[in-house]
Amino acid sequence: MRKSRKIRFASLGSGSQGNATLVSCGSTHVLIDCGFAMKETTRRLQRLGLEPEQLTAVLITHEHTDHIAGAGALVRRYQLPLYTSSGTNNSGRIKGEIPDWRGINPEAAFAINDLEICPVTVPHDAREPIQFVISDGANRLGVLTDLGSITPHVLRHFSGCQALVLEANHDPVLLARGPYPASLKQRVGGDFGHLSNQQAADFLTQIDTKHLTHLVASHLSEQNNQPYLACTRLAEAINTTPDWVALADQAEGFGWRDIQA
Template sequence: MISGRISFTSLGSGSKGNATLVRAGKTLILIDCGFTLKEVTRRLQQQAVDPRDLTAVLVTHEHGDHIGGVGALCRRYNLPLFTTPGTRLSGRLGLLPDWRKIDPEHPFAVGDLEVWPVTVPHDAREPVQFILGNGASRLGVLTDLGCITPHVIRHYRRCQGLILEANHDPDLLAQGPYPPSLKRRVAGDYGHLSNQQAAELLLQLDQKQLQHLVASHLSEQNNCPDLARQTLATSLNCTPDWVALAEQESGLGWRQLD
């Protein structure tokens, strides 16, 4: 299955909304949509994409910053939507024109892309993250998990591109404005990866294959871009500016895998 190189971009990443675009050949997949229909249309247009060009929408889990605009987008443009049964049963999607079930750990094809849904530890009903491949290269999307498991390492070990959560710095989280219960949730095994946890994961991957690393889902209150990039860069023995950043407002420019 080799039909065009994989390219990808982020429409925005953070607690106010997440959406990632992945293209290969004639296939264009949107992963998550935490923005309103009006806002995601605007952000798609900024990337020279018409919503009618989308092949399908994939959803990782049912939290609002990932699913908020999914139902409206799929209804407006009659798009197929792939989710796990747990995500579907959350009741947050409304009526859908074309729902398709994801079986975690069972790969499936969407046009020119093969998709591997990977189970992750997160406080949602049946959360997954995704690896997408075209037979020549693989893009890993890995956000919204509280800890790194051997299962995650095994699946993400050989990606050429990686969009990786670096949500918080433990010290900034501890000193920050969140109430204690929310701090425990974010830092817990079913919360979000810290900069240090993301860096530890990188040490266990095949770094020689990595062409693009994107730090994503950064907390505005409990992290800062320079700190996240420096922490990840240390694991890769590279300069911080090699680590790209998926920002909340401006997202990320298109990247392509060789």
């Protein structure tokens, strides 16, 4: 794989209403998840200066609607390869014909042009959920959302990244007091649900963060969390200030951030 000078990454939006993360290196543009309808995906891509036809591929972490809602329509319209685990594909949740499906072995890294993709198995209530560490040969970006607990496997793969997009889904007190029914509260807070602010912070204390130049709190619950709580907890874990921690929100995601060697 040819080394490039930098990875760029941005978010189209992050939360229970839709998720999509854009990673670019040179002329390679990979969309991780597509939880928005195609028209809205197009609008959000254009906000970041990219047209859908410029995408190189779409990668899916798992089959929940907020990650796949627009995936089928997007890859059909623009004849894009769609990468998923076999479990995600076999779930039948991605509707319609997929013109170019490419299976991901969760234990095997692979290349998409200028990017090396390392899939990582995570504990989440889906068929075969994965998250990703992405490299240009010099720098590593970790995208880690939608998991209910931290495993040694996750720690090993995400340690030493230069950038992390990290789930901080809920504050346990707000979740307990919030409007969700008891069964949903149990699911969200369980080992196969979503990371709390404290779990995300604990994760940061267990990995090598000395090379970390970007940290983005993502997949925040609008009902069960507050941006200040999430950013404060993550900042404490790496001994920085809350304003250093960026936020991926539902409406705007976040703009381009560069990782340079």
